[in-house]
Amino acid sequence: MKLDQAVSARAGHEASRRTLALSAIGAIAGLVLGGYALFTAGGTTGAAVPPEDVALVNNRPILQSDFVTQTQIETGVAFRDTSQADRQHVLREMIDEELLVQRGLDVDLAASDPDVRSAMVAGVNLQVDAEVLATQPDPAALRAYYAAHAAHYAIDGSMDLRDLIAKTPAADASALVVALRASTDVDAAAARFGFADSARLGRGDNYDFGVKAKLGDALYQTAAGLRDGEVAGPISVNGVAHVLVMIRRKPPTPLGFDQARDTVWQDMQREARARVEGANLDFLRSKAEIRVAPGFSP
Amino acid sequence: MKRGIALAACLLLAAMALGGAAWRRDRMRTLLLANYADELPADPALHAYAINIAQTAYAQHCASCHGADLQGDTRRGVPDLRHGTWLYDFGRVSDIERTVLYGIRSGNAKGRNTTDMPAMGISKRLTQDEIADVAAYVFSLSHKGGDAGAVARGAAIYQGKGECFDCHGADASGNIDWGVPSLTAGARLYGDTIADITTSIHDGRHGRCPAWIGVLDPATIRALAVMLHDAGSKGSQA
Numbered sequence: 001m002k003l004d005q006a007v008s009a010r011a012g013h014e015a016s017r018r019t020l021a022l023s024a025i026g027a028i029a030g031l032v033l034g035g036y037a038l039f040t041a042g043g044t045t046g047a048a049v050p051p052e053d054v055a056l057v058n059n060r061p062i063l064q065s066d067f068v069t070q071t072q073i074e075t076g077v078a079f080r081d082t083s084q085a086d087r088q089h090v091l092r093e094m095i096d097e098e099l100l101v102q103r104g105l106d107v108d109l110a111a112s113d114p115d116v117r118s119a120m121v122a123g124v125n126l127q128v129d130a131e132v133l134a135t136q137p138d139p140a141a142l143r144a145y146y147a148a149h150a151a152h153y154a155i156d157g158s159m160d161l162r163d164l165i166a167k168t169p170a171a172d173a174s175a176l177v178v179a180l181r182a183s184t185d186v187d188a189a190a191a192r193f194g195f196a197d198s199a200r201l202g203r204g205d206n207y208d209f210g211v212k213a214k215l216g217d218a219l220y221q222t223a224a225g226l227r228d229g230e231v232a233g234p235i236s237v238n239g240v241a242h243v244l245v246m247i248r249r250k251p252p253t254p255l256g257f258d259q260a261r262d263t264v265w266q267d268m269q270r271e272a273r274a275r276v277e278g279a280n281l282d283f284l285r286s287k288a289e290i291r292v293a294p295g296f297s298p
Numbered sequence: 299m300k301r302g303i304a305l306a307a308c309l310l311l312a313a314m315a316l317g318g319a320a321w322r323r324d325r326m327r328t329l330l331l332a333n334y335a336d337e338l339p340a341d342p343a344l345h346a347y348a349i350n351i352a353q354t355a356y357a358q359h360c361a362s363c364h365g366a367d368l369q370g371d372t373r374r375g376v377p378d379l380r381h382g383t384w385l386y387d388f389g390r391v392s393d394i395e396r397t398v399l400y401g402i403r404s405g406n407a408k409g410r411n412t413t414d415m416p417a418m419g420i421s422k423r424l425t426q427d428e429i430a431d432v433a434a435y436v437f438s439l440s441h442k443g444g445d446a447g448a449v450a451r452g453a454a455i456y457q458g459k460g461e462c463f464d465c466h467g468a469d470a471s472g473n474i475d476w477g478v479p480s481l482t483a484g485a486r487l488y489g490d491t492i493a494d495i496t497t498s499i500h501d502g503r504h505g506r507c508p509a510w511i512g513v514l515d516p517a518t519i520r521a522l523a524v525m526l527h528d529a530g531s532k533g534s535q536a
Contacts, residue, residue, distance in 0.1 A: 018302065025306040032317035051331035052516035063516075065399055066408070068335070068392050079392065080336060123407060130405025134504040137420045262421050 054091060057098040062091075070094060125273075128280045132272045137265045146257050146264045153260035154252035158205040161223050162186055162245040163215060164233075168194040173234030173241040180231040186245055195243060208252065219244065327517045335392040338524050339531070345524060352525035355518045359510070368529050372489040375505040382530035385477040385487075386410050389530055395523035401509035402477070409509055413465060413476045419500030426500075428455050432462065433496040439470055439482045440490075 053061040068079045071090045075082050109116045146153065164186075166173060171194030179189040190196055200214045212220040219242060222232045226246035233243035257264075292298055326347045330338070338344050357366070363376050370378035377385070386402075387393035400409040418424040424432065428451075435452025438444050456462040456470075463470075465478045472480035479487060487505065488498050510519055 021303065022306055025310050029310060029313040032313045050516075051328040052520075063399075064331070065335070065392065065395055069396060078336070078390075079334065126407070127405040130403060130506075134403045134506045136501055136504060137417055139420065142420070258422055265417075265420065 055095055057095055058102055060098055060102065062094050062098060067091060067094060124280075125277050128276050129273050132269060132276055135269075135272070137268075142261060142264050142268065143257060145268050146260055149264075149267070150254070152267075153255040153263060155255060157208045157224075157252040158250045159208065159211060159223060159226075160203075160205050160247040160249075161201060161211060161226075162247060163198040163201055163219065164190050164195040164243040164245065165198045166194060166241045167196045170194055171241070173243055176243050177231055177233050180243070180245055186247075198242070205248070205250070330517055330520055335395055335520060335523065336390045338391055338520075339527060345528070348521035348524035349528065350521075351518060352521035355514060355522055356525065359514065360522070368526075372487065372494070375488045375503060377487055378533075379526050380529050380533040382533040383480075383483060384530065385472075385474070385479055387474050389527065391520075391523045391527045394526050394530075395520055397507065398514075398519050398522050398526075399509065399511045402507040403504060404506065404509040406509040406511070410477050410507075413478060415498060415503035417500065417502030418460065420502065424455065424460055424499070428460070429496055429499050432456055432460055432499055433492050436470075436481050436495050436499075437492050 049056050050061065052064055054064050054067045055062045067090065070093075071082050071087055072079055074090055075086050104110075104116070110120055164176070173193070173195070176189055176193040176195055179193065180186065201211065206214075208220070208224065211223060215223070216237065218237060219235060222235060223244050223246065226232055226244065226249060228246060228248055230246050231243065232246075234241040235244070236242075255263075290298070326344065330344055330348055333341070333344065338348060356364075356368075363374070364370055364379055365376075368379035370376040377383075382389065384393065386397055396408075397410060400406045402410040403414075404411075416423070418432075419426065419429050431448045431452035432455050433452070434444055434448035435450075435456055438449045438452075456466075457468065465476065466472055466481055467478075470481040472478045486494065486498075488494050488503060510522075514522075
């Protein structure tokens, strides 16, 4: 009986030691694997500065490559030849800049500062436009685009135009038009029927774009169709009767492909940029939650 | 019992070996990044480590443009990386690393985006005859012979109407700050024949390289820079 108890106690002791040994081995293996995972897992953060960085500012890295480049730019010598003081100075500057940028983000500067907003918009668009900006012009595509938009490529025309407006309640625009079409002197007819120059146009030749800007689209469109000596009117704009007299018209001069090529390429690039920027905005809209108040639409 | 302990010991040794290898790898990675990039070529252990990890990354990410043997492609203006001729800065590891990080005309604001070769023909800044003369002049900078009259006329256009000197320099030596190539070296990014040079002047050039920051990890980018510097150094010595 005693022998059985002794054997049993010994077996229990051995089992206990075995359990302890295996537990210890398991713990060590776990520690090794845990340590390995801790130091190699992506996204792991710790107190130490990652080796690719020279500093962490509120966990935002300053890349060693950026620091080296900035130091070389500021000192004008290779990094290895820069002094400790130079490096300290540059690093302090970069940390200060990062702090100020972070402060700007904290106070949401983009929400209140139009310059910051413009810079951000321009920066994002520049990224989107990179492909377009690096594209080389294709002669066949240039020519096809020119052919499709030929009317757009012209040297601006000019006109010596009289814009007569009513000066008195008794002014008679219809009678003035009849008189002018009968080749009466413009100044004499205007005075006789209560009209005078609007003074919005200078006397003599004015470029088409200038006439359009000063008289507005409606009057410009009418004027652009007049030939030398022709009279148009009366045309009512905002309740004011206008009579137009074309003294001398020089119509726009169409540009040949060779003359227009630069502008064609600029226009093609502008369209291509608008396309990719629009596509980018479509993508952003599709991912965004945008709620618009009743009565408004974007 | 003994078998159990032996098995456990084996497991422990395997775990330690695994941990040791991981520790060494992590240490090498740390040293690769913590050391100043331009000093890495002088450290045999780190240099070998960098080349080892760069070769895989190059095959995966760079070879599709630059070629399996770094030979480039003049049809697309992809540089031969064995040449030891660098457009940007001095071709130091840190310079190459910056190009790999931020790219060329990549859309990244830190990229190499300063200049383009203008399309002198398409924009009609030069006539076909003038372009032919400038091409003859540029060709003459690295080749003997040619039409002396065309070369002389081309030189005058280069220094005058074409304003080529403004970027390429009056002595045609280029400008590494802007990535403007020297025209005195024979090998050219887009080919070295009169026809290649004529096309470059007529159509302009705007080569691109993507920015790899955020795509590849910093150690891989630095390793690639070491590898490319290595290849270029061997090429320039050959």
